[in-house]
Amino acid sequence: MLIVTFIVYRLITVKRQNNELNDERFERIKPLYDKLESGQLVSEIEVLPFAQNIMTREMAFQLLSDQEKTHLFPTEFNTLIAAAESNLANWLEFPTELDACPDEIEHIERVTFDFDGENNYVHYEVFKCRVNEPHWAAKDGWFLGVVGPYFDDSKPYDPPQATFSRISSTLDKVTPYDEAKWVHDNVSMRGLK
Template sequence: MFLSTVVIAIIAFIIAVAGFFLYKNYAFRNAGKKIANARYERIESLHHQLENKQTPSPEEMHRYVSNLLTREMTFLLLKKYNKTQLFPKEFYTIEKAAASNLAGWLEFPTELDACPDELEHIKRVILSLYDAQSEMYYEVFRFRINQPHWAAKNGWMLGVVGPYSTTSQPYDPPQATFSRLSKLSDNVTPEEEVQWVHETIYKAH
């Protein structure tokens, strides 16, 4: 009788754990779908113009690329339609591309769940691995978000995007965009953050 009770308890526990992970998986996929839809809505008008062979005005293009959340998607959309010549040259840099990529990553529900209110480039950190041909680098940013967001108390936090190489082009997809939401007040240096991301995120791919 006691054994049966234990077995039933174990089975109930396994079912509960399985149900929890199934729910988390469903919630994650549902959140991903919602954010994908929201991101498309931001560039839907531009997509329709390109699809109908219309040319967006310079003012429209500047509005899209000035927004961190639409800059990267705008370039990729223009690339799809062979219209990258419309992309404003001052935004065609790895630093500008990396900033947009980080903002999009932070917006995802499993991360910051929002676009930062402020995001600034700090520096480029170079990793000389073996020789000049294998040199890699990361772009490091600081960002913060206002109340009532739960992370507002952190103040300025670090974010890392990369790695890039000497042959990288702006808007090439980085493989290790990440933030531990480390506070700058914790005296974590950009170099330390890059080393952690390179070893823990990039090398895990």
């Protein structure tokens, strides 16, 4: 009975935290949303701050896409790496993950695997991230985050199937290749088995 009570409590808590985070994320993008919804003209200059911010970049692109206005999205942020960076930062913000946006995030490399043994390749973008004190993960330094898989014809803001970080996988313990391989085998492929 105690285990069932804990599971129910945990599910309710995570759902509440998720709803609160979604509300907070919407508030970040609300000025752009309101302007678009009211039919006002929006310029590229007005979109730029939302594209520059890794916490609003992905949502800003989606909002513009829904309005068929992606031509307003700055080209320097309309890349697979910029999209993956934003996706990872947003994923890490979840309370069940890092519970914060990284203070620093840098793309390290793209790791490629033959998906099916027939020269069909998938790519993962690997980043190093870190947070400052007093966050609990600051003591470990740079940790790795992986976003993908992407295919040769993937568009920058196509949703990745596997965004993941074993926050304990620090740069001094595991290579970017090995972390991408772990995500490929244990997160990405798990959904296909």
